[in-house]
Amino acid sequence: MIEHQPKKSKIAVIIPAYNEEKSIGPLIDEIKKEVPFLDIIVINDGSRDETASVACSKNVVVLDLPCNLGVGGAVQAGFRYTYERGYDLVVRVDGDGQHPPQEIPKLIKTISKQGSDLVIGSRYVGKRSYENTTLRSIGIKLLSFFLSLICRNWVTDPTSGFWIINRKLLYYFANEYPAEYPEPEAIALLHRHGYNCHEVPVRFRLRTSGKSTIHGFGAIYYMIKVSLALAVDRIRPINRRFEKARLRII
Numbered sequence: 001m002i003e004h005q006p007k008k009s010k011i012a013v014i015i016p017a018y019n020e021e022k023s024i025g026p027l028i029d030e031i032k033k034e035v036p037f038l039d040i041i042v043i044n045d046g047s048r049d050e051t052a053s054v055a056c057s058k059n060v061v062v063l064d065l066p067c068n069l070g071v072g073g074a075v076q077a078g079f080r081y082t083y084e085r086g087y088d089l090v091v092r093v094d095g096d097g098q099h100p101p102q103e104i105p106k107l108i109k110t111i112s113k114q115g116s117d118l119v120i121g122s123r124y125v126g127k128r129s130y131e132n133t134t135l136r137s138i139g140i141k142l143l144s145f146f147l148s149l150i151c152r153n154w155v156t157d158p159t160s161g162f163w164i165i166n167r168k169l170l171y172y173f174a175n176e177y178p179a180e181y182p183e184p185e186a187i188a189l190l191h192r193h194g195y196n197c198h199e200v201p202v203r204f205r206l207r208t209s210g211k212s213t214i215h216g217f218g219a220i221y222y223m224i225k226v227s228l229a230l231a232v233d234r235i236r237p238i239n240r241r242f243e244k245a246r247l248r249i250i
Contacts, residue, residue, distance in 0.1 A: 010088040011108065012039045014078030016071055017095030021049040024095050028058040031093070034101040038091070041081060045074040051095075071161075072179035083167070083174040090170055092163040099162040103202040107164040110200045117169040117195040118187075120155070121162030121202035139223035146227045147184055151191040156199060158184040158226075169195050181226045 013031060017024050024042065031040055040060040044052040046068030055062045063077055075092060082090045091107060093099045103121060111119045124140075140159060148154045161183055165173065169190060178185035187197060 009037050009039045010086075011037070011091070012041055012082045012085075012087045012089075013091040013093055013104070014041045014043060014075070014082060015093050015095050016043045016045055016074035016078065017047065017051050017055070018045040018068060018071075018074070019047045019049045019051060020095040021047070021051045021054050023097045024051055025054045025058060027093070027095065027097055027101075028055065028060055031101045031104075032058075035104050038104070039087070041078055042095070043074045043078045045069055045071070070179055072177060072182035075161075075182060076173065076177035076179075079165075079170055079177065080174040083170045087170070088167050090165055092161055092165075094161050098204050098206070100203055100205055103162070104164075106200055106202065107162070110198060111164050111166060114198045116198040117166050118190060118197035119164045120157060120160050120187075120197060120199045122157035122160055122199040123202070123204050124156040125199050126201035143184060143223040143226055147188060150188050153191065153197070155187060155197070158187060162202060162204075184226050 013035070015024070015027065028040060028042070031038065040058075041063065042051075042055040042060055043063045043065065044055065045065050052062055052064050061081075063081060065074065065077060069077070078092070079090065089108065089111065091104055093101070093104075099121065107119050107121055110116070124144075140157075143158050144154075144156055147158045172190070172193065172195070173186065176189065178189065190197060
């Protein structure tokens, strides 16, 4: 099911959502209030609750996936849709309410000013107000260090999903996007293919629904698995099919 609405803006926000019936409605309302000029696309990732129905009632585009693809697959579906619809900039916001819509204008301003392909909303740049558990903090720091070595550019928040990307990178991610560990792998891939990213400090909020699947010693284990996946990705041959995407997209 795809509920189409006329395209009104050159900027879209995509919201991957899985079983977010409690948070998706208030989140859409908040986005409409804070950034009314954005088109909103919800990707319902095979939810077993009323996520799709709630989103449809808010008069936004809803991509209803036939099964649960995971966050990587859901995000790529959103990137494909927005690329095909001709958007110039795409913001990614999680459906659990962690990413404040009030911070979206900062992402838009930064990508326009810096000329970056990707801008990451980081919890760990500048004055920090976001608190993690000790083990999760250790895991994120280890992953940040390893990813920064690969990219030769410091990345403080490799697991942040609060992004904005331009049309050149949108083309690439619409065709090539990692499914297993989407955020850190995507950052490594874009650097490998000659794109660039920039981080900007943002506030995160507590989840309004659901809970993190990465906690306790599992956080460190997860970060080690991601680091190993990044190392494997590093030695794989580059997919030349999309290498010159930057030159083809207008």
